[in-house]
Amino acid sequence: MTPLSDGLGIRIRGLTKTYDGGDPAHPALQSVDLDIGVRRFVSLIGPSGCGKSTLLRVIAGLEDHDSGEVSLFGSTPSALCAAKGVGLVPQTPALLPWQTVRRNIVLPRRVNRRAGADGEDPDDLLRAVGLSDVAHRYPHELSGGQRQRVAIARAFGLRPRLLLMDEPFSALDEFTREALRLQLLGLWQRRATTVVFVTHSVREAVTLSDEVVVMSARPGRVHEVLPIDLPRPRDAEVVTGPRMHALEDRVRASLQSAWESGAAPDDLVRL
Ligand SMILES: Nc1ncnc2c1ncn2[C@@H]1O[C@H](COP(=O)(O)OP(=O)(O)OP(=O)(O)O)[C@@H](O)[C@H]1O
Helix, strand or coil: CCCCCCCEEEEEEEEEECCCCCCCCCCCEEEEEEEEECCCEEEEECCCCCCHHHHHHHHCCCCCCCEEEEEECCECHHHHHHCCCEEEECCCCCCCCCCCHHHHHHHHHHHHHHCCCCCCCHHHHHHHCCCHHHCCCCHHHCCHHHHHHHHHHHHHHCCCCEEEEECCCCCCCHHHHHHHHHHHHHHHHCCCCEEEEECCCHHHHHHHCCEEEEEECCCCEEEEEEECCCCCCCCHHHHCCHHHHHHHHHHHHHHHHHHHCCCCHHHHCCC
16 A cells, blocks of 8 residues: 555545435445545546546545544544635536635635634635636636646635645647646645545656556446655656656556456547
């Protein structure tokens, strides 16, 4: 399992989840064991339907599970959520359409402050995601990439101990994705946040992560946890170097064997 230099953030043991009406012979998740260290950046990757989003939702306390244990920093998911310790960035950002970019970032922070939690300076966050110039605009006046930046800045602004990101860049073009990856890493590196990031992109998973968790389908399981021993920061030299390419090949090989262990033939199309 993962070497845990800063202690254990997420500890999952024997997690099994079947949806109501789902086939009990093929749970969405079966006997998932996973350890994620504090302040680690970990990606989940695997064939469509292998349970990545389900795992994220169980960790977020949004789905219950049939059996097994999920511990977040020694608490239950619902306790950590109640303490505002968990942030979630979905595929499509849910912004308040009648509020400006700045207000979208400030508002949840104010609500949180009333709940006793601390937040970050919105101007620092706007700068970190390159949105200072459009802080006065409304969500409908932004590009998809800019909207996702607002969602990411807002999530970090609440200073969550754990940030869960479900394919946040999947609707964006590759050039925008590259830029957002760098901004995301910049935000993460200066903070004490543990990130779990779902993606279908091997390159994205390797570029961002300390570990890549490869999942297999039918039933959803952890197939392999691959350490990504690339130096940080992940600058242009690092992400174009031979070690990067070797790690991408390693993740692809693991996905191939995950697929052979249970996925359907068209599952790897998007890889
Ligand atoms: N609300 C639901 N009700 C019933 N079954 C569900 C529900 N959500 C997901 N499933 C099923 O659970 C399994 C895992 O789905 P999940 O969305 O977690 O997979 P995923 O790996 O995130 O897929 P993708 O990569 O396509 O987004 C799939 O078989 C899916 O059909």
